[in-house]
Amino acid sequence: MIGAQLSSAASGLALAAEDSGSDQNPLLPETYDIIWSLVIVLVIGFVFIKYVLPKFQAVLDERAEKIQGGLEKAEKSQEEADALLAQYHQQLQEARTEAATIREEARAEGSAIIEDLRRKASADAERIVGSAQRQIEAERQAASVSLRNDVGQLATELASRIVGESLADSARQSRVVDRFLDDLESGAAEVEAEATTTGGEAR
Amino acid sequence: MSFLATTPTLAADGFHAPSLDDFFPNGFLFEGTAFEINRIMLVRFVAVVALLLVFVLAAKRAKLVPGRFQASVEFVLDFARRQIVYEILGEKEGKKYVPVITTIFCGILFFNLTGVVPFLNIAGTGVVGLPLVFALWVYGMYLGAGVKKFGVGGFLKNNLFPAGTPWPIYILLTPLEFLQVFVIRPATLVIRLLANMISGHLLIALCFAATQYLLFSATPALKAFGLVTFVGGFAAFLLEVFVACLQAYVFAILAAVYINMSIESEH
Numbered sequence A: 001m002i003g004a005q006l007s008s009a010a011s012g013l014a015l016a017a018e019d020s021g022s023d024q025n026p027l028l029p030e031t032y033d034i035i036w037s038l039v040i041v042l043v044i045g046f047v048f049i050k051y052v053l054p055k056f057q058a059v060l061d062e063r064a065e066k067i068q069g070g071l072e073k074a075e076k077s078q079e080e081a082d083a084l085l086a087q088y089h090q091q092l093q094e095a096r097t098e099a100a101t102i103r104e105e106a107r108a109e110g111s112a113i114i115e116d117l118r119r120k121a122s123a124d125a126e127r128i129v130g131s132a133q134r135q136i137e138a139e140r141q142a143a144s145v146s147l148r149n150d151v152g153q154l155a156t157e158l159a160s161r162i163v164g165e166s167l168a169d170s171a172r173q174s175r176v177v178d179r180f181l182d183d184l185e186s187g188a189a190e191v192e193a194e195a196t197t198t199g200g201e202a203r
Numbered sequence B: 001m002s003f004l005a006t007t008p009t010l011a012a013d014g015f016h017a018p019s020l021d022d023f024f025p026n027g028f029l030f031e032g033t034a035f036e037i038n039r040i041m042l043v044r045f046v047a048v049v050a051l052l053l054v055f056v057l058a059a060k061r062a063k064l065v066p067g068r069f070q071a072s073v074e075f076v077l078d079f080a081r082r083q084i085v086y087e088i089l090g091e092k093e094g095k096k097y098v099p100v101i102t103t104i105f106c107g108i109l110f111f112n113l114t115g116v117v118p119f120l121n122i123a124g125t126g127v128v129g130l131p132l133v134f135a136l137w138v139y140g141m142y143l144g145a146g147v148k149k150f151g152v153g154g155f156l157k158n159n160l161f162p163a164g165t166p167w168p169i170y171i172l173l174t175p176l177e178f179l180q181v182f183v184i185r186p187a188t189l190v191i192r193l194l195a196n197m198i199s200g201h202l203l204i205a206l207c208f209a210a211t212q213y214l215l216f217s218a219t220p221a222l223k224a225f226g227l228v229t230f231v232g233g234f235a236a237f238l239l240e241v242f243v244a245c246l247q248a249y250v251f252a253i254l255a256a257v258y259i260n261m262s263i264e265s266e267h
Helices: A002-020 A031-164 A170-202 B002-011 B039-060 B068-116 B129-160 B167-216 B220-263
Strands: none
Touching: A031 A170, A031 B039, A031 B068, A031 B129, B039 B068, B068 B129, B068 B167, B068 B220, B129 B167, B129 B220, B167 B220
16 A cells, blocks of 8 residues: 555656646755754653653653562561461461360369269268267167176066065965056166266267 | 646635645744744654653653553554564564654654644655664664674675575676665655655645635636535545554664664575
8 A cells, every 4th residue: 555655656756747837846955944853853862861761761661669578578567467377377276276275174174073072072971971970879789788787787677576475376476566667667768768878978 | 646737826815735835934933044934844843742752751650561652652662572583584684673663653653644744744854864863873774774784795795696506696786786775765764654644734724725716716607616625624534644653663663674674684
């Protein structure tokens, strides 16, 4: 397209130059044209190369640096955050383990205490039962001793009475027995009172 | 464009055909001296002021976080750097040529665009001086780059006696390469840009001049054609906007290509 445009333009130029009677050859520059073109290009070149482009380059560099710095910073803080998170996780894990240990210990200690108390209680109970049995045994023995004394005395008294009285007739005999039984009954209260006093002493 | 030949007959009826005289108006200041100023020079000054205003203002207010204005200026600079210089020369070799080629690209772009700015209506690069100066800058740059890298002898040997060619070919090749390096490259830079801008102006001006003539001076039967030429003129205007950008791009990318050819050890 450009080639066609170029060639058509060239032929057009030739024709136009002939027709308009212009004595200008468009390819030959006028002196003023060259001079002003030089001035223009020098001005543009100077301003662009000395000011505009370095300024933009500086801005671009700064921008690139900022972006780079920002990325690095973000990466760094991400790493820090990761490390912190890992640390927290570890601490949490440690805390959990510790808590579990403490709980375990507490449970063990609690059951030990309960076991201990139970053992103590059963020991107490045994001791109480044992002392009660011993007391009962002692009272029983005391009662038995006192009973044996009483029975012996009674038997002796009865025997002496029987022997002291003539056991000729059955009337007398039955009288003796009745009297003995009466005595025995009246003496039962005394015996009982005596038994309680001996029990109190034994205790 | 052959219908340009018919313009004299129409001109008699009040049709003002565009011609090359548009590019050589009478001077109005320092007439006849080497500092003569005519309409074209004035258009160039306007373009310079606009260019410097835009870029200096953008540079002065350049911030880390760009606004809309700064972003669009940066887009142009970024385009020149990446799509033109780095694309051809690579980032390592191209870095030191970025300022020059960016300047050439932006300058030519603005001077081209005056051709489609209302009231300016003519490209600053439509007169040979400016394309010539830009081309000479590129010329000096690619010769300088080659000589700086290989020395005068090495540079000439690289370019005029390409390695890997049997020697009898040099009889044919060397004069061609000489022409290529020292004449054709700068000359095509000038002529391509100049001819595009001149033809663009002639095309647009012709369409709109014809529209005016057909709508206001021609017989009623011809008035309908005025609409056709108006649409044609509008299309030519859009095309010219495109061509203005394209030619700035082409000029800058060829500058990069020529530098690259100079500093390549083999090509």
